[in-house]
Amino acid sequence: MATHSIGTIQTEGETKWLVLERQLSGSKEATWRAITDPALLDRFIGRWEGDPSSGEVSFFMTAEGSTEASTYRVLECSPTEKLIVESDFMGTVWHLQLTVQDxxxxxxxxxxQRIDDGITLSDVGPGWEYYLDRLVAVESGESVDSIVWDDYYPSAAYQALQG
Structure with missing residues (x-):
């Protein structure tokens, strides 16, 4: 099932982004629910707890078996269209944008994902490919069991993209 697509580097002003895209068979609203509803999100990556209107939530990477939460700050949320969050991960700020279109x-x-100092494409790129392919699988009614981490990492393509 793995698409093994490779993200691209896009520049907006002085900022570089790793960009990955996926096509999903469900409506824009269904895709939005899949990436924001904790129960649906838990099917392929993890779940969040808390009150997003407070400006932050606790996120648990349950797909990796983690019981430790990371705090994600909600910077922008335009329901069914755009979600921007950031988190401190191992001393590096991870700035993520998810945009859904019909x-x-x-x-x-x-x-x-914004590419700041400390972000290594060969580490983060394969991980996001893995999780996004799991999203496509669950939204297509397929099992995520056929999506195997070892098929994604390491990735020579992401090592080359890092330069």
Whole structure:
């Protein structure tokens, strides 16, 4: 099932982003629910707890078996369209943007991570590919069991992209 697509580096002003895109068969609203509803999110990556209107939530990477939470700050949320969050991860700020667009009854998801000092593409790129492919699988009614981490990491393509 793995698509093994490779993200691209896009520059906006002085900022570089790793951008990955996926097409999903569900509507824009269904895709939004899949990436924001804790129960649906838990099917492929993890769940969050807390009150997003407070400006932050606790996120648990349950797909990796983690019981430790990371705090994610909600910077922008435009329901069914855009979610921007950031978190401190091992001394580095992770700034993530998820944008959902209608695609004629289906939807497209654009996932972007800001590439700051301390972000290694060969580490984060394969991980996001893995989780986004798991999202596509669950939204297509398929099992995530066929999506195997070892098929993603290490990735020579991401090592080359890092330069």
């Amino acid at each position: 695609n004629g009854g289906a939807s497209s998801l654009r996932f972007a």
